[in-house]
Amino acid sequence: MSNSGELSQRQQAWVLIKDHWDVSALLVLAIAPLGVPALGGALGGQFTTLFIYSILALGLNVMVGYTGLVHLGIAAFFGIGAYVTGILTVPMYPFQIGFLGAAIASIVVAAGIGLALGAPTLRLRGDYLAIVTLGFGEVVKVTLRNLEQITGGMKGLNPVPPPGAGVKLGGLDVGLSFAIDPRWFYYLSLGILAIVVIAMRRLENSRLGRAWMAVREDELAATAMGISATRVKLSAFAMSSAIAGLAGSLYAASLSTTADPNAYDFNRSIMVLCAVILGGLGSIPGTLLGVGILVGFDTVLAPWADSWIQQLDINPTGSSMLSFSGWRLAIFGVALVLVMRLRPEGLVPSRRVAAELHREEEHAAITKGF
């Protein structure tokens, strides 16, 4: 009896954490730099990248997850955000409006371009839209490369100053702090990620979010209920692009360069799309977990495993067969195949479905216990 009571208590704790996964995760990540000194070094930078990709994936989730429109060119909007921020902040150009203004401009420009792409492609569905977005991604990449006077071509634009460059707060040079201590960027991107998560949850449970899902579920039925599919899809395009633009802006500021246009190519779009699908379409925790696994694998786990193997000193010839990076993509592919085979709905399926499934499970467990 006491055993079953304990079990249900443990279950209750688990349910509590699951219901407040966002607050718990945020708290853990916010406290982490105090306990893990490595986050003040290179690891902190890697986590910043992780957060930025999470923001990007949440943006893509609006289109692919909520609205059900396949988008293979999200990296283009990521790049547009990065380059707008670059143009508006680098010392080479006379604008230099600082990070905040540049981030807002990135959001607006990316949303505008998203609308311009969305408007003529509204009637396309499924594969056709996928091809159009794929093509658009390539067009943006090549355009960024060819507008050499504006974007610096393959060199990219640099240096992008850190946020708060030149701002002094009580003797503390904010820009300098950002430049030397990775924890500043860690907290900035974590904060923006938290804001985006809150915004997404609110939209999910509001009129616009419902309309997105209705269009995904059955476009004809939605229009027959007076929903304007045109507007709903355009809003999804704009929202998705705007969030991707924000992520791009943060990315450029954190790298202090826009990087070259090839950083915003098809591979990146596909990786983010894989993260969203792996985690669970239309699910915020799923998307975050998907990014954590896929991008974390690449940026955190792979370098760590490599250095560990090197320390073991079992690979004196430097053979790529004995380094983790050599197997990186193979592991990645096998893992994707396995997950899609065993759990096609994603690791954390959409909240509603999950809640529905788990309520029944918990119910069954509790009745069994008594």
Add this chain to the structure above:
Amino acid sequence: MRTNTNQQKSLAESAAEIPLLDIDRLTVRFGGLTAVSELDLEVKKGSIVSLIGPNGAGKTTAFNTISGIYEPSVGTVRFQGRRLEREMTASTVWGIVIIGLITGLFVATAAVDVDRLWLAVVKRGVATGQPFVIKDVFSRLRGYFRAELAIDQFSGKWRVVSADGAEVLAIKRTREEAQSLRNSLQAAVTARRAGPGTVPDSSDLVKSAEATPGIKSEVLDRLAAGKVRIRRRGWIGLFTGTLLGMTGALAVWRRGRRSPEVVARAGIARTFQNIRLFSNMTVLENVLIGLDRTIGGGIVGMLFRTPDNRRREREANAKALESLEFVGLASQANRLACQLAYGDQRRLEIARAISTGAQLVLLDEPAAGMNPSETIELANLVQRIRQRGITVLLIEHHMNIVMRISDRVAVLDYGIKICEGSPTEVKNNPKVIEAYLGSDATT
């Protein structure tokens, strides 16, 4: 007093004379196949009208045409005396013009080579240390479009360059030297543009420019022609882009003129023969989609959860629950639509349709797949819908429902209306019996 009531009566009568829905000689063809042929049907306000007929008689096609999914090949559908088409308003025209202009500007930007334009307007200002003020930006912009010569700084030297930076005409040590050379060369180019002899005042400047070693007369000729080229490119880009954008916007608008959304907004809602619920959304959310238009509020309200937004959502929830109560699904509000029983899904579709605030509801075989007791419940539900002041147009195969609740019945066979009248008239019509059971002439 008496005349007054008479007047009211006659007004009411005349209002009743305009049918809520007026289908006039409606024909729908798919390629060579005629699905509905010359259908005439009037639905009076507050009535229940049934459309019956054997399978493949064109009933659902008629529904789809009324609700804007198909375009009628011939004939019209009028609702409250109006054709259900989006009208061309001033805002539509403005929208088309603005989309056209945006496209035009985009094409023009590409046509005048935005990369070079950026070099001339932004980068050259930085290189020569000029402050970035609006006035200078405009003068440099004008300079680019007039293909005027400019001075530029490059690794400590001052250069005289063409507007797009493609040609370097001379390299000087100081800014003043470069500026004076630029002025004289510009005068030479301007003189060439105007034709010989038209700019007498600058003739000596021209001579000095042409005497400058290393600058060939062909180069000046080419620069003189540049102005025309860049402007022509810009104008052609703007013109074709605008035309293209406006044509595209107009075409999209025309195709969306008679869409289901326009029909739904006018006040016709429908259910579907093969249930089309939003199956991964909850029951309540399904009804909230029906209410969507009445909720209102902008995205800022949704993001910040303003009191106004919360009030709207609360009111919508209450209305949605009321609709669910009406069809008897209130207890299931938080389940997913796909988890409902078949009959409940049909009733949810009805709740979703009436929550749009429609005046006319098209029910496409609402009793399909229901057992007898559910069927009777459904008949009562349809009558209660009518009591709410909503007119019902019904497609149904259960004859006991049709005969019990309909005010009028129309019978379709092979897309042709073979009979229309009260249920008893229809029941005894030999044509109807023939359509359903076959003619006995063969026996």
